[in-house]
Amino acid sequence: MTRRPVELPAVAARALDGRPAPGGRGVLTVILLLTLGWTAFQVDWGDAVPRTGGLGVLRSLLGGIVRPDLSSETLSRAVEATWLTIVYAVAGLTLALALGLPLGVMASGAIAPPRVRRASMVVGRGVLAAMRAVHELVWAWLFVVAVGLSPAAAVLAIGIPYGGILGRIYADLLNDLPEAPLRALRVAGAGRIEALAYGRVPMTLPDLVAYTFYRFECALRASAIMGFVGLGGLGFEIQIALADLDYRQVGTYLAALVLLIAAVEAWSALVRNEVAR
Amino acid sequence: MTEGRPPAFEARALEKHFGARTALAPLDLRIEQGESVALVGPSGSGKTTLLNLMAGLLAPDGGELRLLGRPVQDWDRRGRSARVGMMHQQFDLVPNLSVLHNVLAGNLGRWSLGRALRSLVAPVGGGEVEEVLAEVGLEGRARERTSRLSGGEQQRVALARLLVQNPHALLADEPVSSLDPARAEALVELLVRLASAGGHTLVASLHTVELARHHFARIVALRDGAVMFDRAAAEVTSGELEMLYRLEAADVASGTAALTEGV
Numbered sequence A: 001m002t003r004r005p006v007e008l009p010a011v012a013a014r015a016l017d018g019r020p021a022p023g024g025r026g027v028l029t030v031i032l033l034l035t036l037g038w039t040a041f042q043v044d045w046g047d048a049v050p051r052t053g054g055l056g057v058l059r060s061l062l063g064g065i066v067r068p069d070l071s072s073e074t075l076s077r078a079v080e081a082t083w084l085t086i087v088y089a090v091a092g093l094t095l096a097l098a099l100g101l102p103l104g105v106m107a108s109g110a111i112a113p114p115r116v117r118r119a120s121m122v123v124g125r126g127v128l129a130a131m132r133a134v135h136e137l138v139w140a141w142l143f144v145v146a147v148g149l150s151p152a153a154a155v156l157a158i159g160i161p162y163g164g165i166l167g168r169i170y171a172d173l174l175n176d177l178p179e180a181p182l183r184a185l186r187v188a189g190a191g192r193i194e195a196l197a198y199g200r201v202p203m204t205l206p207d208l209v210a211y212t213f214y215r216f217e218c219a220l221r222a223s224a225i226m227g228f229v230g231l232g233g234l235g236f237e238i239q240i241a242l243a244d245l246d247y248r249q250v251g252t253y254l255a256a257l258v259l260l261i262a263a264v265e266a267w268s269a270l271v272r273n274e275v276a277r
Numbered sequence B: 001m002t003e004g005r006p007p008a009f010e011a012r013a014l015e016k017h018f019g020a021r022t023a024l025a026p027l028d029l030r031i032e033q034g035e036s037v038a039l040v041g042p043s044g045s046g047k048t049t050l051l052n053l054m055a056g057l058l059a060p061d062g063g064e065l066r067l068l069g070r071p072v073q074d075w076d077r078r079g080r081s082a083r084v085g086m087m088h089q090q091f092d093l094v095p096n097l098s099v100l101h102n103v104l105a106g107n108l109g110r111w112s113l114g115r116a117l118r119s120l121v122a123p124v125g126g127g128e129v130e131e132v133l134a135e136v137g138l139e140g141r142a143r144e145r146t147s148r149l150s151g152g153e154q155q156r157v158a159l160a161r162l163l164v165q166n167p168h169a170l171l172a173d174e175p176v177s178s179l180d181p182a183r184a185e186a187l188v189e190l191l192v193r194l195a196s197a198g199g200h201t202l203v204a205s206l207h208t209v210e211l212a213r214h215h216f217a218r219i220v221a222l223r224d225g226a227v228m229f230d231r232a233a234a235e236v237t238s239g240e241l242e243m244l245y246r247l248e249a250a251d252v253a254s255g256t257a258a259l260t261e262g263v
Helices: A009-018 A022-042 A054-066 A072-108 A114-133 A136-147 A151-175 A179-187 A192-229 A234-243 A247-276 B047-054 B077-083 B099-107 B113-121 B126-135 B151-165 B181-197 B209-215 B238-245 B249-253 B255-262
Strands: B009-018 B021-031 B036-040 B062-067 B084-087 B169-173 B201-205 B218-223 B226-232
Touching: A054 A247, A072 A114, A072 A151, A072 A192, A072 A234, A072 A247, A114 A151, A136 A151, A136 A192, A151 A192, A179 A192, A179 B084, A192 A234, A192 A247, A192 B099, A192 B113, A234 A247, B009 B047, B021 B047, B021 B062, B021 B226, B036 B047, B036 B181, B036 B209, B047 B062, B047 B084, B047 B169, B047 B201, B077 B084, B084 B151, B099 B113, B099 B126, B099 B151, B126 B151, B151 B181, B169 B181, B181 B201, B181 B209, B218 B238, B226 B238
Parallel strands: B036 B201, B036 B218, B084 B169, B169 B201
Antiparallel strands: B009 B021, B009 B062, B218 B226
């Protein structure tokens, strides 16, 4: 199988240069392992359960999870809280898509003219990095301070960092592609945007969809967390139930969260199958 | 040769280097409109480089290469795609797209951006695609996902895309080297027949010399980036072909390098 002539030894040489020498890699591995070991000593473990009676609380919590509160009152509150959690997550992810898709395409440099390609990548990646550098919970605090306890705060708090994460992954996926089909499209007369629509996006669609679904799952968890800063939803109910020491209610809300994630996973598997067919 | 009709391709002292390696030494070549030319030669002789230069995928390092009277690099993308198109050894289709959309991509050089994007959702020109697919023996397969097709079928999809693009000159880089002998012969036969029926200039690199001799009018043999011989296929002798592919002492010495390079 030696018939394809190598026409780009310069590229191959560069690829080889970029690879660290085998000896260098070994040294790097040892340094990384040592660093990992050292960090374990930097954590002040103290006592594993510092509060007196903490073990008893843990036991009650586990009991609550095994025997959740199934009274109609709690169940209807769980349904309502679940719905609110879904709404925040969907709205947040929609905003994340609206921000992440265009910024991701920009950061990939796929449609930028050669002269401004570097600039497009640097600016795009910079903006995306800034968006995701701040955690959603911190964004939530900031927006609660700015706009008060409104749904807008939750949606923005999810949409901005998730847009940054989605855009970053989209940019990598759209860039890291086999060159040959794109070259063939170019010869067929495709410009950069046509090559994006007829080449890059279809070639990566299964990965784009799978990753977006995974992020939706994360958005649901983040949305539940929003409750802890007072924005309602499952996290809010869990917080109140914990304050009331009603561990069976806590169990109910946790179960709702698990069911919600499982449902999304099932839906995602269905869609991924459809795309991969 | 007709007066005032520019040749399909004209190379003058054409050079291409990759780093320290010379892929094409000063090379002169003239291919008239409507000719069918087979490029033969050992691995690394510069066949693929020459075809990539002809398609505008690479820019020359020296000399010039004209496509229908004008340097290849001077045509804009739409103008060039109307004059030259290419199919490759590995088909180079988009596996996740339907056969229909891969073939429709041949229109991207003449469609406006809006039309191209609309056609992804509501395909434009499906009727023409059906006709072309029938010509290459794939009738009724338009809705299938391209990755589901066999290698031989995918190469026919690539040919169909090239026919929809309908450029003046058709280039084919080792179009059959990943097919079995029977399918290879059938595809070369189809390619030559369709090119001649459409009045296209055809330039194909082949590693099977027999296919070149039986189906093409003219054979251009490359070795070490230069033309070794160039004549009517019927006049090429077996002795010449043996010379073309014979390993020299130096080649044998560097055989290991050549083999690893060719993977």
